[in-house]
Amino acid sequence: MTHATVLYFASLRDAARIDAEAVQTQAADLAALYAELQQRHGFPMAREQLRVAVDGAFARWQDAPRDGSEIAFIPPVSGG
Amino acid sequence: MTHATVLYFASLRDAARIDAEAVQTQAADLAALYAELQQRHGFPMAREQLRVAVDGAFARWQDAPRDGSEIAFIPPVSGG
Amino acid sequence: MAARSPSSPRSVVAEVKRFHLSETPFDTATLRAQLLDARVGAYASFEGWVREENDGRQVHGLRYEAYAALARTEGERILAQALEQFDILDAHCVHRTGDLAIGELAVWVGVTAGHRDAAFAACRFIIDAIKADMPIWKHERYADGDSTWLHPPQ
Amino acid sequence: MAARSPSSPRSVVAEVKRFHLSETPFDTATLRAQLLDARVGAYASFEGWVREENDGRQVHGLRYEAYAALARTEGERILAQALEQFDILDAHCVHRTGDLAIGELAVWVGVTAGHRDAAFAACRFIIDAIKADMPIWKHERYADGDSTWLHPPQ
Numbered sequence: 001m002t003h004a005t006v007l008y009f010a011s012l013r014d015a016a017r018i019d020a021e022a023v024q025t026q027a028a029d030l031a032a033l034y035a036e037l038q039q040r041h042g043f044p045m046a047r048e049q050l051r052v053a054v055d056g057a058f059a060r061w062q063d064a065p066r067d068g069s070e071i072a073f074i075p076p077v078s079g080g
Numbered sequence: 081m082t083h084a085t086v087l088y089f090a091s092l093r094d095a096a097r098i099d100a101e102a103v104q105t106q107a108a109d110l111a112a113l114y115a116e117l118q119q120r121h122g123f124p125m126a127r128e129q130l131r132v133a134v135d136g137a138f139a140r141w142q143d144a145p146r147d148g149s150e151i152a153f154i155p156p157v158s159g160g
Numbered sequence: 161m162a163a164r165s166p167s168s169p170r171s172v173v174a175e176v177k178r179f180h181l182s183e184t185p186f187d188t189a190t191l192r193a194q195l196l197d198a199r200v201g202a203y204a205s206f207e208g209w210v211r212e213e214n215d216g217r218q219v220h221g222l223r224y225e226a227y228a229a230l231a232r233t234e235g236e237r238i239l240a241q242a243l244e245q246f247d248i249l250d251a252h253c254v255h256r257t258g259d260l261a262i263g264e265l266a267v268w269v270g271v272t273a274g275h276r277d278a279a280f281a282a283c284r285f286i287i288d289a290i291k292a293d294m295p296i297w298k299h300e301r302y303a304d305g306d307s308t309w310l311h312p313p314q
Numbered sequence: 315m316a317a318r319s320p321s322s323p324r325s326v327v328a329e330v331k332r333f334h335l336s337e338t339p340f341d342t343a344t345l346r347a348q349l350l351d352a353r354v355g356a357y358a359s360f361e362g363w364v365r366e367e368n369d370g371r372q373v374h375g376l377r378y379e380a381y382a383a384l385a386r387t388e389g390e391r392i393l394a395q396a397l398e399q400f401d402i403l404d405a406h407c408v409h410r411t412g413d414l415a416i417g418e419l420a421v422w423v424g425v426t427a428g429h430r431d432a433a434f435a436a437c438r439f440i441i442d443a444i445k446a447d448m449p450i451w452k453h454e455r456y457a458d459g460d461s462t463w464l465h466p467p468q
Binding site for chain 3: 341342343346350351352353355356357358359361362363364365366367416417428433434437438441
């Protein structure tokens, strides 16, 4: 079982109604973790629209969640 | 006989040792006028290196000098 | 995060930060002055300002939200890449967060170089990369009372 | 030169001047502020600064001489052409004349647009045209005591 913190931004946060949560997961990779959380919160966005970051750096969907890490799902950005 | 004022800038002024002069000329066009003044002042620059302006606007070498006009020979520029 | 050596705190310069987030309006004249250098022949800058209209809708104001930790990492990465990829002397960028009114400055990019080709190219590269990769989201409020997060297809 | 109608001096706006020569150092923050407009999404600017070195020679200072009447005509023509050719909102330019020290600002171009493509393209077009056509000449003084007019092949 992996313990991690998940951060939500922009419309993902609006959908989750929280900006962060502690999660315990048996997901093998970050893609599976998103699938879990998408089901829990009813996120409308497909994983293919998102990027994922771990501890303040972009990561790969096939990376395994690390214990104690901070994970963020990044919806399409609109800065600049 | 056409009366005009000729302005000199940058290295042309250094060569002429004046920044303007009143000229009387029978030159048929501005190219011929430059040839006259080049001979008088010993300008090292060939006409092909220069542009010519009349009364604050670029002109053509085949234009005839106009009475009372202000003529400038424009050496290669280096602003910006 | 600051890279100061504990053994010689006075002699070691803090790690250079080229990218910043700002929660308040910031002054581009001061930012420009920080790039002054006798080797500079060309300074190119870009600014994004909040427009009264976006995609045909009248905008009343907007809010930028950032994932600050990742934004800082990405900002430094983008600017370091510009310094490596183009013949420039320096490049800085500041991005606003929080609530902005029409006409306010959202982002500033400043690039110095010996010559203008590299200054222009790097400035364009940086703002394009900021728009593509920076984890910052725009929430727009419209004249009709509607509001939305902008999540353009990438 | 100002196009005021003698019959209604108060109601007629003076002819817009987008290009200026300046015999003294000028402030880009003020010039930028003159371009503020709620329709602007993108502001691109370019500045030329006096470098300590040119073509491998150490420069002590320089002087810009202009044929002012023609420079003003050409400046307005170039900026009007940029406004016609690119999807921009406004474009201004100021060029220094007289004596300049290392680090001083020689030329400033500021362009506003709805979007960045046009702002960058117009800004680049303008500085290129200024360099190609503006009747302004640079006289450089070097560390070795030599000095010369720059007449680069066009």
